[in-house]
Amino acid sequence: MRATGTFSVKSFVPTDVTPEPAIATALPVGLAKLEKQFEGEVTGRSATLFTSAYDPASGVGTYLAMESFEGTLNGVAGSFNFVHSATTTGEDRGNLYFLIVPSSGTGGLAGITGTGDLSIDADGTHHMWFEYELS
Numbered sequence: 001m002r003a004t005g006t007f008s009v010k011s012f013v014p015t016d017v018t019p020e021p022a023i024a025t026a027l028p029v030g031l032a033k034l035e036k037q038f039e040g041e042v043t044g045r046s047a048t049l050f051t052s053a054y055d056p057a058s059g060v061g062t063y064l065a066m067e068s069f070e071g072t073l074n075g076v077a078g079s080f081n082f083v084h085s086a087t088t089t090g091e092d093r094g095n096l097y098f099l100i101v102p103s104s105g106t107g108g109l110a111g112i113t114g115t116g117d118l119s120i121d122a123d124g125t126h127h128m129w130f131e132y133e134l135s
Contacts, residue, residue: 028054041074061088
């Protein structure tokens, strides 16, 4: 099955966590906590731990996000975790990874497995979709 939706970031809060031991690299490493709101066939919210090695000036870097979602996919309610990452050179997006965490589903989404992806339009609209199975 496929569920598609749009999302907006309701909060993006950088944390004071820093890697130990401190190791200098060409890109700064950071951690932030996000809350997202979803609409469409994907409806609900997520709490996200977002870590990255990224240079905002050049747009070069890699992120890794672990999300806890609660809401509905195609009207089926529950919660689950998913993880995604990507790398950008400032002009493209590659090395994509997206996975629904096995055994993380609850409620009607218990037993969910699958993948997905996200995209961002030129106008800043964020899209996310899940390709999933319920067992």
